[in-house]
Amino acid sequence: MRMKIMTSISLPDRSRATRPSGRLAKGWWDRLPLLPALVFVILVTQLPFVITLYYSLQRWNLVSTNAPRFVWFRNFVNAATDATFLKAVVNTGVMTFSIVVASVLVGGLLAAGLNREFRGRTIARTLAITPFFIMPVAAALFWKTGIFDPTFGILGWITDEIGIGRINWISQYPKLTIIIITTWQWSAFALLILLAGMQSFPTEVAEAAEVDGASRLYVFRRLMLPHLRPFIELTGLLVAMYVLENFAAIAILTNGGPAYSTTNLSYYVYLEAFSAFDLGRASAFGMISLAIAMALTIPMLRVVSGIFKEGGRA
């Protein structure tokens, strides 16, 4: 609504009367404030994709003596038969999906708990969202030495105490460790958004329903959940968007191993480019991960674009 008002504002512009007029000049004068940011973003983030596309059609290995050679789609065809690459695709899918679901669940439960009146609620909220701010490299490093470590970590001690024995998390359950630590950070993020969603729920509706004898569970399932739906979708989209590129946790905790079991697409591109120095292959993998990311997030963006268009619901 408000945005419509904004677009219809048109002001008499006296300052421009003296300027060399003409519709073209005016159009560019209007666009001028936008251009620096637009040009900057296109040059630094979009142009590289085009260049990557070009590189991906070449055989180009920095350690080989051969000059770069145009090979058309050879790199892409090779990717389809590269077992490690396919593994990376599956890993990316499994880890991203688990992290998104777990973050929404954990964040949602915490938000439901914090969306109530009790003493110390502000403190609890502040503590619960803090993991999101922690530098991922720092988090991964401390979890590795202080928490997951089988001999010195606190988790090893806990599992020992309950009688499961000391688990070497990182080598026995590498994927799970990555999922746990990333979920820890992103559930704090989910909590923030879902709590805002819950707080925008009209309390009168819930009260009216309770007066009518509806149980709390009923109110939650039939009224709160439908209200929360766009917020859950938005959370899913944003978590997926960031977690698809999960890198720090993998680089610090597992280096993509053991046996590539935690290598996701971003990490595999990194390995190909900066360990194997195969720029042609790395570029092709990069292009494929770009395609996958777009295929996943653009439809989701369409689903939630309603929220963006309204410019906020709360």
Add this chain to the structure above:
Amino acid sequence: MNRRRSSIIDPLLTVLTWVGTLVMFTPIAWMILTSFKTEEDAVSYPPKLFFSPTLDHYRRIFENDFASFATVSILVTVISTAIVIVLAVPAAFALTVRPVPKWRDVLFFFISTKMMPIAAGIVPIYLVARAFDLLNTSTVLVIVYTSMNLPLAIWMIRSFMVEIPRDVFDAVAVDGAGRIREMVQIIVPLIKPGLASTALLCAIFAWNEFFLAVNLTTTVSTLPVFLQKFLSFGKLYTAQVAAVATLINIPVVIAGWLAQKSLTRGLTFGAVK
């Protein structure tokens, strides 16, 4: 009857909420606690909750090249955030207050750039940086972090501008203020708190970024790259790691707490307020 049942459930839910909250915070609390232990206490079995605290590890942080990495981190974060704000305010202005034709497409273009994995562009970014002799400099990090944060900042600042009441612009029209004056003297003061939260959020992202830093820089780099080097030191350094990790997270956690009010809006590109 309804009330009696909820009087049992409510305290229970509160307790559960606290348990959940503490589970979330325990790793951080444990990290802070560990940073004050001696290395022997840090790896003791069973883990010690009570011990005689030491500040040794905090003193030792500055023994190696921590200071130079911290300087780069601060420089890169501050400069890239400043550029982001300077570029994002006019852009948001041209997309909100005086919208250009197809402003909606432009906005969605900006958000869609955030959906593209940066790994897909890292090879050309690396090669171009090498061609311009920018590898291993703070300049290259400033450039990539600026473009990384710009879309988010534009969306966030735009969401604050949308909230400015219409009367303000009518007043401006009567006043006959020029465009730049309108932006700098009227709009910016109105959205100052919003700009502050936007800056804090961009600063957090720049401070924590790792992928670009580790690929484009090595010795002249930011703190995440410094931290990564601890990996090669082995297990005896748990407490030292905890001390460094605690210290470098203080600025972001404070920034996050300060920005709490507008955080949701920023993280959702202004979609949720």
